[in-house]
Amino acid sequence: MLMELFETIQTTEHEQIVFCNNTDVGLKAIIAIHNTTLGPALGGLRMWPYATEQEALNDVLRLSRGMTYKAAVSGLNLGGGKAVIIGDPRQDKSEALFRAFGKFIDTLNGRYITAEDVGIDVNDMEFIFQETNNVVGVHEVHGGSGDPSPFTAFGTLQGIRAALVAKFGDDDVGKYSFAVQGAGHVGHHLVKLLREAGAKIFVTDINEEAVAQAVDMGAEAVGLDDIYDVDADVFSPCALGAVVNENTIPRFKFKVVAGSANNQLANDAAGDELEKRGILYAPDYAVNAGGLMNVSIEFEGYSEERGYRMTRAIYYNLKRIFEIAERDGIPTYQASDRMAEERIAILGKIKMPHMGKPHRFPGRERNSG
Numbered sequence: 300m301l302m303e304l305f306e307t308i309q310t311t312e313h314e315q316i317v318f319c320n321n322t323d324v325g326l327k328a329i330i331a332i333h334n335t336t337l338g339p340a341l342g343g344l345r346m347w348p349y350a351t352e353q354e355a356l357n358d359v360l361r362l363s364r365g366m367t368y369k370a371a372v373s374g375l376n377l378g379g380g381k382a383v384i385i386g387d388p389r390q391d392k393s394e395a396l397f398r399a400f401g402k403f404i405d406t407l408n409g410r411y412i413t414a415e416d417v418g419i420d421v422n423d424m425e426f427i428f429q430e431t432n433n434v435v436g437v438h439e440v441h442g443g444s445g446d447p448s449p450f451t452a453f454g455t456l457q458g459i460r461a462a463l464v465a466k467f468g469d470d471d472v473g474k475y476s477f478a479v480q481g482a483g484h485v486g487h488h489l490v491k492l493l494r495e496a497g498a499k500i501f502v503t504d505i506n507e508e509a510v511a512q513a514v515d516m517g518a519e520a521v522g523l524d525d526i527y528d529v530d531a532d533v534f535s536p537c538a539l540g541a542v543v544n545e546n547t548i549p550r551f552k553f554k555v556v557a558g559s560a561n562n563q564l565a566n567d568a569a570g571d572e573l574e575k576r577g578i579l580y581a582p583d584y585a586v587n588a589g590g591l592m593n594v595s596i597e598f599e600g601y602s603e604e605r606g607y608r609m610t611r612a613i614y615y616n617l618k619r620i621f622e623i624a625e626r627d628g629i630p631t632y633q634a635s636d637r638m639a640e641e642r643i644a645i646l647g648k649i650k651m652p653h654m655g656k657p658h659r660f661p662g663r664e665r666n667s668g
Contacts, residue, residue: 311360315410319403324395325386328403329355331363332411333379336647339409340380341435341591342366343416344400344427346388359383365561366591369584371639372616375595380411388418394426401430409433414447414594417539421445435594444601447590452488454589454610455559459533461617462557462581467532473497476531478553479518481538482509485559485587489537490518501529504538527551536560536583543569548576557581570632582635585616 308316314335319328332340342363349355359381367379384400386392404413404427414436415424421438428437436447444450460470467475476499479486483504490513493500500518503526504510510520521529527550534553536542540562548569556563556578563583564570573580592613593606616638624634 307360311364313360313363316356316360317403317407317411319400321399324393324399325391326396326399327352327385328382328400329359330382330403330407330411331359331380332407333360333363333381334367334643335378335410336643337371338376338378339412339433340366340378341370341412341414341595342379342381343414344382344384344419344423345416346384346386346392346418346423348387349383349385352385355383355385361562365584367643368636368639369588369591371642372582372585372620372635373588373592374612374616374642375592377591377595381416382411382413384418392423397423397426398430401427401434404433405431407433414590435597444594444597444603444606446484447593448484449488450593450606450610451485451559451587451590452492453607454592454613455485455489455535455537455557455586456492457589457611457614458581458586458617459535459555459557461614461621462533462555462579465618465621466555466579475499475533477501477533477535478521478526478529478531479503479513479535479537480526480542480558481536481560482506482513483538486537487512489535489559490516494518499531501526501531533557536563540583541565543573543580545569545572548572548578551576551578553578555579555581557586558583559587561587564632567632570630574630579621580631581617582620582632585620585635586613588613588616 313331313333315332317330363379363381366381370377370379412433424434424437427434436444463470473496477493478501479490481504482502490500494516501521502510502513502518503521503523514520527547530552533555535558537559540560543563544565561583570580589610592609596606620631620635620638623638624631
C-alpha cells in the first residue's frame, strides 16, 4: 500500500502529502502539495462526505495538481495545493475541528496556504485563522477578502467573453443564450451578471431554493439531466466536475463550453471530442481563477478594486490560450497546459521549490489560541 502511494505521487509529480488525524475532534484530513516552483502552494479546503478514504485522496491529488496549472496560467507567483476534510459539512463542522486543522497547516510553515472551497465558508476560515496565518479568505475586518465567489463569477464572465470573441467574433453577452449548471455561490453570481447583460439563461441545480433564486432573476429552470439537451450557445458548468463526457457530449447543441466548475472534462478524450465537433472549450482552471487571483492580493494588503482589476486579466489569458491552440494545432485544453508548463519551466530555472516561511499579511491580526 505504501509503495502504491509513492508510485501514485511520483506519477502525479506531487511534492508532499500530509495526512491529518485527530480522533478527539473527528478530524480526518489530507493536504496535498503538488508544486511550489513558483511560490507557496495555495488552494482551497473542501469538506465532503467521501465514500472512501481512497476517493478523498484521489480528489485532493487531482485538485491540487489543477491548482498548480491555474496559478501558473494566471501569472501568479504561487504553487498548487489543496486540502480535503472527510465529513458532512451539514452536520460535522465544529470550532475544534477547524482549529485542529489549522494547527496542522501551521506545521507546514507556509508551504501550504488554505482558502474556501466546496462545503466551507468564511466562518470556518475564521476558526482556522485562529491557529495559523497561512489562510486567506477570512473576514474583511481582519484584512481578508471574504467570500471569493463574486470574483470567481466575474472572472468566469471574462473567460466567457473571450470565448465568444474566439467563436463568434464579438463579446456582446446579451446576444447569446446560456445553460448554467449549478446555481450555488458562484453560479448565482454568474447568473446575475449574465442577466444584467441581457442574456437568456437556462439553469439547473440540486438545490431547489437556489434554482428559485435564479428564476427570480429571470432565468428559466430545467431538470438536472435536461440541461445537456438545452438549445443554448454556451454551456456553463458551475457545479462539480466530469460533466463533459462520452455520455453528455453527443447531446450538446452548444457551441462553447465555459464555466467555473473544476475538472469539467471527464478525461482527455472528452476534450478531443469537443475539438472534433467544433465546440470551443474554455479551459476550466483558466476561467475560474478569479477567486485565486483575488485572495492572492491578501499577501500585500487587500483591495477589492484591485481584485476586480486583476481578475479582468482572465480575458487576456484565455485569448492567449486560444492563440496557442491555433498556432500549435492542438485542442485548447492542451494549449492551456502548455502555457502553464512553459511558465513553470522557465521560472523554475531561477527559482527553487518553496521551502516555507511564515507569511505576514499587512493589516491582519489573529487571536492566538
